Amino acid sequence: MPRPHRVAILAFDPFPPFELSVACEVFGMDRRDMGVPLSEVRVVAGVPAPLHAKGAGFTIDTPYGLETLRWADTVIVPGWYSKERGPEEPVLDALRKAYARGARVASFCSGAYVLAYAGLLDGRRATTHWVYAADFAERFPQIDVDPDVLYVGDDRVFTSAGTAAGIDLCLHMVRLDHGAEVANIVARRMVVPPHRDGGQAQFIEAPMPPRCDDDGLADALAWAVEHLDEVITVESLARRARLSPRTFARRFKASSGTTPLQWLLQQRVVLAQRLLETTELPVEVIAQRCGLGSAANLRLHFGRALGTSPNAYRFAFRCAS
DNA sequence: TAATACTACCGCCACA
DNA sequence: ATTGTGGCGGTAGTAT
Numbered sequence: 001m002p003r004p005h006r007v008a009i010l011a012f013d014p015f016p017p018f019e020l021s022v023a024c025e026v027f028g029m030d031r032r033d034m035g036v037p038l039s040e041v042r043v044v045a046g047v048p049a050p051l052h053a054k055g056a057g058f059t060i061d062t063p064y065g066l067e068t069l070r071w072a073d074t075v076i077v078p079g080w081y082s083k084e085r086g087p088e089e090p091v092l093d094a095l096r097k098a099y100a101r102g103a104r105v106a107s108f109c110s111g112a113y114v115l116a117y118a119g120l121l122d123g124r125r126a127t128t129h130w131v132y133a134a135d136f137a138e139r140f141p142q143i144d145v146d147p148d149v150l151y152v153g154d155d156r157v158f159t160s161a162g163t164a165a166g167i168d169l170c171l172h173m174v175r176l177d178h179g180a181e182v183a184n185i186v187a188r189r190m191v192v193p194p195h196r197d198g199g200q201a202q203f204i205e206a207p208m209p210p211r212c213d214d215d216g217l218a219d220a221l222a223w224a225v226e227h228l229d230e231v232i233t234v235e236s237l238a239r240r241a242r243l244s245p246r247t248f249a250r251r252f253k254a255s256s257g258t259t260p261l262q263w264l265l266q267q268r269v270v271l272a273q274r275l276l277e278t279t280e281l282p283v284e285v286i287a288q289r290c291g292l293g294s295a296a297n298l299r300l301h302f303g304r305a306l307g308t309s310p311n312a313y314r315f316a317f318r319c320a321s
Numbered sequence: 322t323a324a325t326a327c328t329a330c331c332g333c334c335a336c337a
Numbered sequence: 338a339t340t341g342t343g344g345c346g347g348t349a350g351t352a353t
Contacts, residue, residue, distance in 0.1 A: 234329060246343045249330070261329060261351080297352065 005039040005177060008064070008072035010095070010114070012046045012080060012087065014054040019078035019108040019166050026170035026186060027074075034185050037178055044068045046091050054081065066090060069098040074173065077111035078166070083135055086117025095120065099156065106158040106173065108166035115159065116140045125152045129162035167192055180257030216241040217251055224264065228271050228291045234260045268292050269305045276314040283310045 007027040011020055020043070028041035043062045045051060050059035069075055075098050086092060095118045099105050107115050112128040113136070115121050125144045128136050133147035146152060151160035151169040160169035167190070175183035220241040224232055237260060238248035252260050271290040275281060281289070287298035295310075302310050 244343050245329090246331095247341080250342085253330095259330065265351095293352070300351090 004037070006071055006073045007039055007041045008068050008075045008098075009041065009043045010046050010069070010075055010077045010091075011043055011051055011060075011062075013050075014052040014081060015060075016079035016109065017053040017056045017058075018163060019111070022108065022164075022166040022170060023076045023078060025190065026167070026174065031186065031189060034189065036182050036185055042068050042071070046087055054079070066094045069094045069103070070101070072098060072103050074104045074106065075099075077105070077107040077114045079108060080110045080113045083110075083113060083132070083139070087114060092118040102156075104156040104158070104173070106153070106160070106169060108160050108169065109162050112136065112159045115157065116143060120157055121159070124154065124157060126157075126159040127152050127161050128159060131162070180255055181253065184257040216243070217248070217255065220248075221263075225267055228264075228268055229289050230291060232264060232291065264291075265301050266305065269301055272298055272302060272310065273306070273313065276310055277317050286310065 005027070007023065009020060009023045024041055024043075027039040030038055032038055042064045043060070044064045044066065045062050046066070049061045051062075052059050075095065077095075080087070092114075095105065095114070099120055105115060105120060107128075109129045110132055112121070112126055112132075116126070116136070116139070121140065121143045123142060123144075125146055127133075127146050127149050130147045133145055137143070137145040147161070149161065150165040151158060151172060153159065153169075153172075158169055158173070160166050171183050171187055171192075174186055220237045223240060224237060234249060235245050238245040241248055243251065249260060252258075252263070256263060258266075268290045272286055272292070275286045275289060279286075283298060284295045287293060287295045290298070292298040292301060299309055302308070302313070306313065308316070
């Protein structure tokens with residue numbers, strides 16, 4: 001049993017209470033009873049405590065100082081409120097040393113400024129809250145700023161967009177550390193979607209894009225979503241991926257967190273949703289088109305996934321638009 | 322809604 | 338020794 005993953009949250013004065021809490025919630029909670037490996041969290045004061053919660057009128061204290069960055073496997077910077085300058089040099093130095101030592105560093109929202117002032121983002125892609133993006137790009141021309149993603153990261157440096165995108169980044173890190181299944185458990189427990197994609201403004205579309213480009217597996221899945229009206233078995237998908245059914249199922253679960261059939265059903269329901277929204281086709285025909293065979297079967301899976309019937313959904317969608 | 326036939330899933334294990 | 342593979346069989350889930 002490896003020791004728990006160590007997460008240091010580097011907070012300043014003031015600090016953003018939501019972002020700080022996100023990291024605590026994802027990494028600090030003991031969910032071993034659900035099969036999630038334990039992590040250990042320490043909130044580190046980047047300046048002498050007490051630290052004031054921005055906009056919330058309370059303060060926090062913590063026994064941990066900069067030396068704790070030497071202890072961490074992951075250092076998270078949840079926010080920073082002085083665009084025009086970075087933290088004191090000892091702080092930046094401790095961050096650089098943590099990274100050089102092999103630790104992973106991540107920022108939420110305006111925390112990207114801290115990583116930028118430390119030089120850890122030079123030559124990399126990075127993101128931050130969209131309200132800071134222009135200022136950030138101007139201040140750090142050596143950084144490739146992409147304001148349209150929820151998070152970006154390569155190697156061991158990650159940045160995430162505003163506020164709630166911190167959750168997406170944390171779940172991504174959990175996925176890297178413990179696999180998609182564990183990340184899904186944590187997401188489920190927090191009652192957030194396991195994966196969101198695309199720009200900051202838009203909401204989740206398909207529950208599981210074929211993530212983590214695994215060899216032929218990704219190809220097989222891409223084929224599947226284009227041929228949902230056909231009969232698709234795990235065996236045929238495995239053949240397409242040039243894997244044995246057993247190995248296919250195992251790899252699939254490792255990279256997506258669900259089983260092939262469950263994923264297929266999800267894709268089929270998503271297609272049914274689109275057809276209900278954009279066409280006048282009868283439910284029976286839609287059931288055929290999305291590979292669910294019969295209207296009865298479509299109703300069953302539609303209800304399970306969305307909690308309504310196809311007709312009710314179509315009606316509600318019409319009214320909304 | 323119930324019964325039936327079929328498929329998927331996953332632990333186990335031997336093997337590379 | 339460690340890690341991934343893939344066949345087998347019981348059980349759970351799915352389709353009609």
